Amino acid sequence: MKNLLILSTALTSFAYAATAEEVVLLSWGGSYGKSQTEAYLKPFTAETGIKTTMVDADNPATPIKAMVEANNVTVDVVDLEFADAVRLCDEGLLEPLDKSILADGADGTPAMDDFLPGAVTDCSVATIVFSQMYAYDNTKFPENGPTTMADFFNLEAFPGKRAMRKGAKANLEMALMADGVPAGEVYTVLATPEGVDRAFAMLDKVKNDMVWWEAGAQPPQLLADGEVVMSTAYNGRIFAAAVSEGKPFTSVWDGQVYEYDVLAIPKGAKNMEAAQKFITFATGTQRLADQAKYISYGPARKSSGPLVGLFEDGKTEMGPFMPTAEANLTNALASDFEFWADRDTQLNERFNAWLLN
Template sequence: MKLKTALLASVLTSAAFAAQAQEVNVMSWGGSYAKSQVEAYHKPFTAEFGIKVNSIDADNPATPIKAQVEAGNVSVDVADVEFSDAVRLCDEGLLEPIDQSMLPAAPDGTPAADDFIEGALQDCAVANIVWSTVVSYNSKNVSGTPTTIADFFDTAKFPGKRGLRKSAKATLEMALMGDGVPAGEVYDMLDTDEGVDRAFAVLDRIKGDIVWWEAGAQPPQLLADGEVVMSTAYNGRIFNAAVAENQPLVVMWDGQILDFDLFVIPKGAPNLENAKKFIAFSTGTKPLADQASWISYGPARKSSGALVGLYSDGKTQMAPHMPTAAANLENALVNNFEFWVDKDAELNERFNAWLAN
């Protein structure tokens, strides 16, 4: 009897462990972006593989996963992070390497390595979207029609508060573009002491009118509530507020900064194989195209483009709202990922000192 009881207990324990293992913990940015991932990735993944996806929100997933790995207490399996964070965390040995051969080919057989946009595949990361930081305004609360990035920094011409992300990245680039530096010269300029001084001088002009934000959900709310008349924001968040919530928010594409978001696996992820399976599935051609029907971020695979159609409302064409649409690229800056890997600590230290004064 004791032997039978012991065997039964062992079987039950193994079954419980197996059931527990059939999950994957995915950390992302919350809001309408996380919803797009739940609809396009999480639900279909669970339906196909029977693996539960636990969705976890963070203001910036790179911060908690770095802390978890360094503490040796990792609970996250997959995290959605910005490009410079993916490269930095990989260089620091905090991420699992990702074998590109595990990624599915395009429907026509094109290997994944040739189907992803240039730069989208890294040693420890696989991109899912192309997004951008843009300037948006509330058409009900601004006098006139802002058309250029310079207008954002001109509080005499367009009075009112400005929303800015509490971070050196994107803020300094936009300050230089707002001061007339061509997009193609921004990083060369920002790589000099004079260029950094010039960017902060531009910020000095509006410092008393800045409302700082840290989470992506904040700018649409600040604009809708009239707390600011213009704000930098993630383009997909503004799209969601304008189209899904019928807010009078307008995207000004001039001076937009293009970026990737990528999936990474923290070193020591508790469900490693499920994490790999989730990334391979979610970065397939159809799931990436499906996400674009929920939010205006461009898929990171070339083969997904032709499948992007209507928004989930069944009537709004998504293509014109993509940051990669030709009309939106006339004065766009592509984030220099290598620059920020090298300069992030130095420029944020300068930025935080400037904030404190």
């Protein structure tokens, strides 16, 4: 019954049937959705005349799986986290990617050499590098604020409610780094039962002071409302709140977990040709550089990097706010998509059981 309810809700919420000359993109909303609208959707429609529509989800992987399994696919392109895309591709829920549709770099570099390593897979192509890191309200800690991942778990030195994404991914890695595991050894440790126990033992320390978030827009709001003093978050959401809205948020990059977000076509998409045109357009050099004008996510093409300049305010240099900035990579972890493609179900079952205890 529960699965039927989830399926029914997903299909009802995303029943936006596309026409022959429309591309419906299922994405994450908020400031990220705005960056896609300005950099991809509006220019694509202006150039091709093909209408574009965006539909939001807390995590697009969930409704896509429901749509394809029910043979009722109402979107044409989906934005996914890398590990989810690999898993859905393995399950046959995404169309194979025709790599020949990818445009060469603006500098003439062949597409497959221009994208960052691993950015193009059997079913998807990356657009951005994003990270989960944490941020705090600097009015709560005006002097000597937190600077490390260990500080996030230190309630004695930094009292107050925390927030983390409701799920195992990234939280377990952050917990181990907070407990002293070097970034390069996290997945070796987490692949063992003892390592999983160690991560949950760290989470136990903050469990009673934790608020769990599910949508990317929630962490900045929780901080702004004073419900928490610090929260893990997508780095671009914190940037948008701090720079665009003037919120007193400070980002802590130590222990960040970064990965690709990708575009893919769900199996059975009704407008395959238009969807392919959109992906070609959206993953071009200039478009990926343009997206960085609106949010601090790094473009997944080498040729886009030199074109990244100022934020839309015309004065803020975007480079230092990117997860890939050299200063932000001191103790950073690249999310292991193979690890999560293999263990996502198992570790989230453990996580959900832990929440109930």
